[in-house]
Amino acid sequence: MGREKKLIIGNWKMNLGVHDASLYLHRLEKLVKVHRNVEIVLAPTMLAVQTLSLQIDRRQFRLAAQNFYHRDFGAYTGEVSAAQLKGVVDYALVGHSERRHIFNEHDKDTRAKVQAAIRNDITPVLCIGETATEHSADETRDVIHDQLAAGLTNVTSEEASDIIVAYEPVWAIGTGINAKPADVTKAVLAIRSQFKHLFGSKVAEEVRILYGGSVNEDNAADYLMLPGIDGLLIGGASLDAHVFSAIIEKAHKNSKKDT
Numbered sequence: 001m002g003r004e005k006k007l008i009i010g011n012w013k014m015n016l017g018v019h020d021a022s023l024y025l026h027r028l029e030k031l032v033k034v035h036r037n038v039e040i041v042l043a044p045t046m047l048a049v050q051t052l053s054l055q056i057d058r059r060q061f062r063l064a065a066q067n068f069y070h071r072d073f074g075a076y077t078g079e080v081s082a083a084q085l086k087g088v089v090d091y092a093l094v095g096h097s098e099r100r101h102i103f104n105e106h107d108k109d110t111r112a113k114v115q116a117a118i119r120n121d122i123t124p125v126l127c128i129g130e131t132a133t134e135h136s137a138d139e140t141r142d143v144i145h146d147q148l149a150a151g152l153t154n155v156t157s158e159e160a161s162d163i164i165v166a167y168e169p170v171w172a173i174g175t176g177i178n179a180k181p182a183d184v185t186k187a188v189l190a191i192r193s194q195f196k197h198l199f200g201s202k203v204a205e206e207v208r209i210l211y212g213g214s215v216n217e218d219n220a221a222d223y224l225m226l227p228g229i230d231g232l233l234i235g236g237a238s239l240d241a242h243v244f245s246a247i248i249e250k251a252h253k254n255s256k257k258d259t
């Protein structure tokens with residue numbers, strides 16, 4: 001998929017059960033218009049993925065898994081694999097900071113998950129970002145570099161152009177302290193330059209990059225208008241259908257091709 005559409009992903013995290021997820025979907029369906037220049041993706045709890053996949057109109061919404069296990073099948077009690085999610089979701093988050101910092105996922109896990117997603121025709125949304133300590137120590141560029149290098153090991157140039165990178169500074173997630181647009185621009189440039197180095201200029205131009213971290217109705221446009229940004233990964237603000245749909249309208253207005 002190209003970069004002509006803005007991509008807006010709502011990550012509901014561990015909120016909304018199956019019933020509430022369906023209610024939310026019905027509410028959102030009524031609020032959101034179908035825009036050809038915006039793609040809307042919902043990442044519900046794993047429990048609601050199947051239910052929503054039967055309820056959504058795929059011309060309006062797509063689904064993402066928040067997490068999955070990197071092996072396809074086997075004796076892994078409690079896990080759900082990308083192979084099992086194949087055909088149910090189009091996207092899957094990989095390496096979200098909550099996975100990295102609460103569940104101790106390491107680079108080797110994100111690498112294996114990127115591979116598993118690609119193998120199962122699911123587009124990985126590789127989440128990267130520095131902690132507050134790393135941010136104060138001016139280590140953002142190095143952290144981004146290392147997380148990308150690890151996640152993208154064994155990815156071919158052809159596969160790389162379809163990957164999505166979400167830059168989410170850890171200190172900006174759920175805190176109400178959002179990153180400065182100028183800093184996001186710097187991070188986006190660093191990400192594209194690493195893609196260029198690894199996979200060439202064409203892929204660097206094609207890869208979609210999202211910002212996430214305390215995005216709300218008031219600041220969404222500040223990020224959507226940044227040159228290298230292709231969309232947003234939204235946590236808290238995606239749980240309110242009115243706020244989420246307002247952000248989607250902003251994406252529609254800020255998209256390059258206004259159709």
Ligand code: 13P
Pocket residue numbers: 011096168172173174175176212213214215233234235236237
């Ligand atoms: P908030 O939008 O709640 O800061 O969460 C961002 C996030 O983690 C999305 O994946």
